[in-house]
Amino acid sequence: MPQRNTALVRASFSAMAASFDLLTIVGVAVAIETTYYSIFYGWSGLSATNLQMCLFAAASFVVANAMRNEYSFANYLQLRGHGWRSFSLWSLVCLCAIAVGFLTKATEETSRAAFVLVYAVGFFAIYAQRATLAHFVRSSAAAGGVSARRLFLVGFEKDVEAFTYRYKPWTCGMHVVAAVVLRETENTLDDDLALAAASARMLRPDDVFILAPWSRTDVIDACVTAFLRVPARIHLGPERVLDRFVDAHIDKVGAISSLSLSGHPLNLMEVAGKRIFDVAVSLLALILLSPLLLVCALLIKLDSPGPALFLQRRYGFNRETFRIVKFRTMTTMDDGRHIKQATANDSRVTRVGRFMRRYNIDELPQLFNVLRGDMSLVGPRPHALAHDQLFERRIALYARRHNVKPGITGWAQVNGLRGEIDSPEKIRMRIEHDLYYIDNWSLIFDVWIIFLTIFSRKAYRNAI
Structure with a gap:
């Protein structure tokens, strides 16, 4: 898939995911306000004031999520984290809606029981909608229908083969646009990397993965130097030990950078x-x-x-x-x-x-x-x-x-x-x-x- 089309698909997906959140919140709020007031008071509670509060909560939730890149395609490749992030932000948005309603005296026309129902049902509706969308994204990515990232692989043949066999990046929404194999003979590294960098500039991938043993610092340094001129993220391919740790990441304390393998499971x-x-x-x-x-x-x-x-x-x-x-x-x-x-x-x-x-x-x-x-x-x-x-x-x-x-x-x-x-x-x-x-x-x-x-x-x- 060409890069321009890929970017268009991602932007369209983000807009769709944001729209789903917006429609879910507004739909739940309108349904509960209308049903609750009809049952207990005999008239529809969907007044202009209540509708404004619903729209305020929905818009605030969507805008805040958009600002923290919540609607990226890659974020929907797994459901993990959506529940907690949605719960914390939804709770904050509802508190803000209460504060705004109190300051504008809009809460005088709103039932507290109806608001609690909107809060509770709204969260579960948001999570259910996201779970459904995440399932669709994972299924589509596994079938090769949509790609979240375009990968360029470079490294020794056995390492490239091991990476593709072990991780199967296409099942994670990643499309391998090219894989350049480096020769292990002497005095060929510079020529191989020059060709690889030229190919990467032409293909314009999102990410470049350097697949070489971490002990080969000479090869890794040469690869980094060659691909710094390519407008893509550069990744050092994973060593086998990282498979044992789900949350391994680069940590920095002051001027010290380290590879953090495991830490506190919860913040x-x-x-x-x-x-x-x-x-x-x-x-x-x-x-x-x-x-x-x-x-x-x-x-x-x-x-x-x-x-x-x-x-x-x-x-x-x-x-x-x-x-x-x-x-x-x-x-x-x-x-x-x-x-x-x-x-x-x-x-x-x-x-x-x-x-x-x-x-x-x-x-x-x-x-x-x-x-x-x-x-x-x-x-x-x-x-x-x-x-x-x-x-x-x-x-x-x-x-x-x-x-x-x-x-x-x-x-x-x-x-x-x-x-x-x-x-x-x-x-x-x-x-x-x-x-x-x-x-x-x-x-x-x-x-x-x-x-x-x-x-x-x-x-x-x-x-x-």
Whole structure:
């Protein structure tokens, strides 16, 4: 696809994505205002004042997103991040709309309940619309229909082949316009690079990828020098080690530049948002479920001797130990170096305990751990200390699970990966799901996992 046509497609897509956001917000606001007032007051609430506030919120949301390049084609190649970015900006826009309405006295004619509905339904409508559009973009890019970037590859033959085979850039919305192979014989590098640079100036790609081992600094320096004269972004091709880290990026502190492989999974705002969500939901859950908790405690006491609650040491955030709280479901209360995992038809599991394990009821007291800050509602499930130490020695990247707080439920659990770990494959799959959650966290993802924990059949598989 010629560069001019590609640029036109990208501009058209950005305009379309912005229009979808605008129409979604206005449509939701008009529908709710009209329906709400018609049901409760018998007349349409779509006054000129309310319509102006709807348009103000929609226009502010779209303009702010456009200013931060939210509507770029490449941004829709993945859904990750859209939920949190949309939620934070939508909340800010709604607060601004309230402030403007208060100053202009427009809020006197607006129902607070209707506004809350517009805020809540509007966010989910925006996210659903973006999820649909992102799915369409990914499908189109994978089929080669649309390209987000035009790539020019230069490097040694084996490195170019490995790059294209491993990453398949065309499935990510990237179109390889040319690939120039450098000869590994002496005194040919300058000639090869002169030809490659001339080709790049003619093809005018968006990005140039230098594909050579990082140890070949002479080749990399020569490539950078040759392509500095080409109006394109220059990238140093990825080494294999980067495949292990999703968020690897160049970091700069003062005059020091470094390649940051991993850091804090969440920034300060995300940590605050997740903590507020945890506290609010766990408090509400404890209030609503308090009768069930009391009944469960009584049944445990009547079924077998011993306390109703079971406390065991687990590793939490930063590998700091805490005592997890669960309903006692077994006749033993192991908390030492040698802890036997529960197995199918385990004789140690009580009658009440078996029922509680089957429906995850034994995990409910961990809501107190969430309130204390030891745990989160959603995160990697914590294992007993003895098992944790064993898995950490055997499995690469296992320790990354401790970069976030453990959870009552998690992405592995709602995919049926729970219960006894009796094979390397089971723990490997569980770790892969935990790391996927860490690398792709969003508040919407947490809500979705909680929903699946309650309503998905997979979440109740392999209970013992």
